Amino acid sequence: MSKESNILVCDDDETLCYLLKEQLLEEGFAVQTVYGGKDAIEAVKSKNYDVLLLDLKMKEVSGEDVLKFVSGHSPSLQVIILTAESDIDNALKLTKMGAFYYISKPYNFDTLILTINRAIENKNLLVKTTILDKQINKNIQSDMIGTSKEILKVIMLANKSAKSESNVLIEGETGTGKELLAEYVHKNSPRSEKPFVVINCASLPDQLIESELFGHERGAFTDAKTSKQGLVEIADGGTLFLDEIGEMSITLQPKLLRFLENGEYRRIGSVSNLSSDVRVIGATNKKLLEEIENNNFRRDLLFRLNVITLTLPPLRERKEDILLLANHFLEIKSPIRSPKRLSPSTEDLLTNYDFPGNVRELDHIIERAIIFSSDDIIKPEDLNLPTTKKMIQSSNMSNEFTEILPMEEIEKIHLVKALDFFDWDRAKTSYKLGISIKTLYSKIKKYSLTQQ
Numbered sequence: 001m002s003k004e005s006n007i008l009v010c011d012d013d014e015t016l017c018y019l020l021k022e023q024l025l026e027e028g029f030a031v032q033t034v035y036g037g038k039d040a041i042e043a044v045k046s047k048n049y050d051v052l053l054l055d056l057k058m059k060e061v062s063g064e065d066v067l068k069f070v071s072g073h074s075p076s077l078q079v080i081i082l083t084a085e086s087d088i089d090n091a092l093k094l095t096k097m098g099a100f101y102y103i104s105k106p107y108n109f110d111t112l113i114l115t116i117n118r119a120i121e122n123k124n125l126l127v128k129t130t131i132l133d134k135q136i137n138k139n140i141q142s143d144m145i146g147t148s149k150e151i152l153k154v155i156m157l158a159n160k161s162a163k164s165e166s167n168v169l170i171e172g173e174t175g176t177g178k179e180l181l182a183e184y185v186h187k188n189s190p191r192s193e194k195p196f197v198v199i200n201c202a203s204l205p206d207q208l209i210e211s212e213l214f215g216h217e218r219g220a221f222t223d224a225k226t227s228k229q230g231l232v233e234i235a236d237g238g239t240l241f242l243d244e245i246g247e248m249s250i251t252l253q254p255k256l257l258r259f260l261e262n263g264e265y266r267r268i269g270s271v272s273n274l275s276s277d278v279r280v281i282g283a284t285n286k287k288l289l290e291e292i293e294n295n296n297f298r299r300d301l302l303f304r305l306n307v308i309t310l311t312l313p314p315l316r317e318r319k320e321d322i323l324l325l326a327n328h329f330l331e332i333k334s335p336i337r338s339p340k341r342l343s344p345s346t347e348d349l350l351t352n353y354d355f356p357g358n359v360r361e362l363d364h365i366i367e368r369a370i371i372f373s374s375d376d377i378i379k380p381e382d383l384n385l386p387t388t389k390k391m392i393q394s395s396n397m398s399n400e401f402t403e404i405l406p407m408e409e410i411e412k413i414h415l416v417k418a419l420d421f422f423d424w425d426r427a428k429t430s431y432k433l434g435i436s437i438k439t440l441y442s443k444i445k446k447y448s449l450t451q452q
């Protein structure tokens with residue numbers, strides 16, 4: 001256990017620091033020493049330690065001040081107070097404030113090691129309990145992260161619309177959280193115990209979308225060997241989320257319109273009407289009014305859908321949510337035993353980046369950075385942002401390997417080239433690339449590609 005553990009020793013007595021360090025290194029701990037409270041605070045800010053051995057009496061910033069900072073900043077860091085025999089009362093006071101224990105100087109080395117190991121056990125237990133707590137709370141809490149006034153406005157409207165039965169249209173650029181918001185509305189609605197069913201209107205050809213949505217009877221078309229229930233039936237009593245509704249073909253739109261008007265529909269190949277009680281939430285990253293002008297979308301369908309419109313702002317217009325979201329992704333994606341943190345310059349870089357792929361792009365950037373970072377601090381070069389690459393090159397840190405791109409990067413570049421060539425016509429692009437339109441859509445999503 002002790003081998004992986006990081007100890008920070010803070011004492012203004014440099015000789016004592018030196019001796020302690022030597023002894024602890026021998027025991028297999030990783031050790032760093034600082035000679036004052038101010039340096040201890042800086043060290044805690046930049047690295048995750050397991051245990052802090054903290055002198056009580058120091059000039060300028062006292063042990064008590066350091067403990068106060070640690071309690072707020074790194075509550076799982078275990079602090080062991082090093083104190084003179086004469087000051088034990090004060091040390092006891094600090095254990096009441098959150099320090100793990102105290103050791104009086106001159107210390108007995110065996111007792112010190114025993115206390116350090118106990119402190120490490122305590123920390124591990126604390127981390128485990130926090131994770132369990134989070135998992136339990138996750139189902140109760142809202143999953144929409146953000147404190148910017150822009151996102152809070154959307155969440156407030158979403159809460160109101162959750163209580164109503166009206167259809168909802170969610171607008172927003174790719175990766176802004178449209179599906180998450182639709183789920184949020186469902187979870188907070190009286191329908192929350194019933195199914196939340198998702199269909200992506202762009203993922204399949206027309207006839208398949210119709211059969212997915214409304215079902216079909218046996219023999220309705222060549223491949224219809226058995227009859228099949230539609231998603232509107234499966235979603236009965238719940239919510240149907242129509243993703244990328246702007247991509248629905250103009251021939252299918254009247255059938256959806258009829259369903260929205262009176263809840264009635266027909267399976268393909270059937271002559272009788274069925275009905276289902278479904279609340280519909282549509283999402284689009286297109287400007288539907290423009291689609292109407294171009295005869296790609298029915299005006300009456302838009303008016304049925306957008307009884308309530310929720311517009312998710314792009315991430316670059318709510319910059320104060322960037323670090324909150326980044327830390328959220330770090331927390332849920334870092335390995336449990338070594339949570340990672342962003343260095344201040346990484347934070348700056350993220351805050352100043354535009355995120356054309358919005359929250360999904362940020363999510364991917366953090367996930368990749370966790371894998372590529374060599375220690376528990378995420379540095380700017382771990383992010384692999386276009387701006388970082390430039391920075392690395394201009395500071396002459398590059399070598400010939402910078403030019404050798406990972407396979408995924410090459411696929412991404414090739415996809416953008418092909419999509420641009422066909423003016424983002426997905427059908428033509430997927431045909432030329434020899435992949436299904438569904439695969440193309442999932443790759444566009446995976447790499448957070450957007451039309452510039």
Ligand SMILES: Nc1ncnc2c1ncn2[C@@H]1O[C@H](COP(=O)(O)OP(=O)(O)OP(=O)(O)O)[C@@H](O)[C@H]1O
Pocket residue numbers: 143144145146172173174175176177178179180181285325359360363445
């Ligand atoms: N406010 C948020 N809080 C936490 N996670 C978020 C938030 N917004 C988006 N995400 C996460 O970002 C990712 C993308 O979100 P989502 O799939 O909902 O976006 P979208 O707008 O539907 O994207 P697309 O247009 O590409 O379909 C998901 O992993 C989602 O959980």
Ligand SMILES: [Mg+2]
Pocket residue numbers: 178179243283
């Ligand atoms: Mg989506």
